[in-house]
Amino acid sequence: MIVGLRETAFAPWPLLADAAQAMDAAERAGCGANDAFIGTMRAGGGATRVVRLQLEHYPGMTERMLMRIATDTGARWPIRQLVLVHRVGEVLPGETLIVAAAWSAHRDAAFAACRHLVETVKHQAPFWKREFRADGSAAWVTANTPARM
């Protein structure tokens, strides 16, 4: 598993390649399917175009939640390898916010586990986004859906 935070911009594909290559030969030969999700910062357009994001987190709790989400996902689907990495700090448009990926024997498990990682992080992991816009304004992003309490 590759699970954790990144404080600076990173490319997602080498991370996915590393995770695939970190499996031993038997694990790799058992994997027929890998689904990988990459979330990136969108800029939008016009005067409210977002020029920068600040991604705040709760040091300690955030890492713990990411690890729990990863291990829960591994317990629920027959996963052989998993990536769950989230960016924190100052983020520019186009930079990677999250990489979630799951490797499994078959595609159903890989797709389901990857989607589960993405949704669970979004709704449970303690991250907060503040948008800085082209017109100089800034605002905390408000959640569309409340997290569980």
Place this chain on the structure above:
Amino acid sequence: MIVGLRETAFAPWPLLADAAQAMDAAERAGCGANDAFIGTMRAGGGATRVVRLQLEHYPGMTERMLMRIATDTGARWPIRQLVLVHRVGEVLPGETLIVAAAWSAHRDAAFAACRHLVETVKHQAPFWKREFRADGSAAWVTANTPARM
């Protein structure tokens, strides 16, 4: 779009990186989500362990079907970039069979389009697998679900 066949072993991640970087700045700034699926050859185990696959296709029709599946997917979801690459020829365990990926503003479209690419190729594109096993036997893989006619 990166759509087509590969006759020799290839790494999927540079292909995905190329596709992401091929978007112009405006396209890239509009993309918040990329889902990528990588299907690889499984070996299985025991005497019927598969040591090699032969992937036959219908030259001309296969390329045309891949392109149609890609463009149909782009018409059905708001996709900004797409990869659909399939291996042909002699394949060894662990090698990539298919890469399907979709970039979109939001994750729902990226996940749905990527899954659609994978399922549609499996059920419609003219490819046929023959397995060569460790015990010396060989057999054409039979489809679990018939393709449309």
Place this chain on the structure above:
Amino acid sequence: MITVRFFAGLREQLGRDTLELPSTATTVRAVWARATDQAPVPTHLLAAVNLEYADFDTPVADGDEVAFFPPVTGGAA
């Protein structure tokens, strides 16, 4: 002439991958009968005319390429 092609397991069963027929066969069904000496149609047999999926009633004309093949098995596990 009509070009007839067979793929994968079907190609092996029939022992040939391609043949040319005089263009007297007017549908995919007639091409199959002519090309295989009236062999029974395998379950789930697929056909294509000029690189597009076709059914057995699809018309066939001089110069067409007609292909027959088993259900497809590409893609992922």
Place this chain on the structure above:
Amino acid sequence: MITVRFFAGLREQLGRDTLELPSTATTVRAVWARATDQAPVPTHLLAAVNLEYADFDTPVADGDEVAFFPPVTGGAA
């Protein structure tokens, strides 16, 4: 002592990110009241005790860390 932490928009509204309370507050609800001078509880406020999500009735003891924060907004678009 109980350590109280605030995050994101809540931290900005309250104008502080952390404070120490004497360990007389016995639940998350009591910690909120004490730490904010009885401020009304924001809609969808979340809380954690010792890095785990907690509800307002969760007991709090000496040495605990109690955090309050708005709904989370990480992840993908």
